[in-house]
Every structure is written in C-alpha cells, then in structure tokens.
Amino acid sequence: MKAFTGKHTCENCGETFDARLLHDIEDLEKRISPGEIVPSGQCPDCGTVCHIAKDKEAIDAMHVAIRDMDFAEQEDNFTI
Numbered sequence: 001m002k003a004f005t006g007k008h009t010c011e012n013c014g015e016t017f018d019a020r021l022l023h024d025i026e027d028l029e030k031r032i033s034p035g036e037i038v039p040s041g042q043c044p045d046c047g048t049v050c051h052i053a054k055d056k057e058a059i060d061a062m063h064v065a066i067r068d069m070d071f072a073e074q075e076d077n078f079t080i
C-alpha cells in the first residue's frame with residue numbers, strides 16, 4: 001500500500017516525510033481506533049504512525065480533538 005503521495009507528518013516527532021520514505025504500518029488494526037483517520041504510513045525515525053500533512057491549524061485542531069477524547073475516557077471510568 002504505497003499509493004500515497006505528497007508530504008506526511010509524524011504524530012510523535014512532528015517530522016514531515018515524503019510518502020516514499022514512510023514504512024508500512026505494522027499491526028495497523030491494533031494501532032487505530034474506530035473513526036480515526038487511517039494513517040498513511042509509519043515514521044522511519046520513531047515508528048509512530050504518520051498522516052498526510054495538513055496546515056498547522058488543522059493539526060492543532062486534531063490534537064485538541066484527541067485531548068477531548070482522552071477526557072471522555074477518564075470520565076467514563078469515574079461512572080463505574
């Protein structure tokens with residue numbers, strides 16, 4: 001699955017890579033959650049999943065969404 005082109009940004013180290021530099025994702029089904037954008041590849045530096053590069057505002061909005069998701073999970077734990 002090397003159909004992707006363009007630039008891709010690592011979720012962890014924030015580096016941007018050309019599509020051809022990305023590695024195939026190991027255990028893809030274990031590393032994504034339902035509803036999550038499917039990553040385009042794996043970072044050749046740190047092994048974290050990468051997504052197609054967006055402008056900075058879009059990336060910031062995504063990080064806020066992830067943070068809100070974490071809070072939701074913690075609240076669920078309190079209601080047991």
Ligand SMILES: [Zn+2]
Nearest residue numbers: 010013043046
């Ligand atoms: Zn990385």
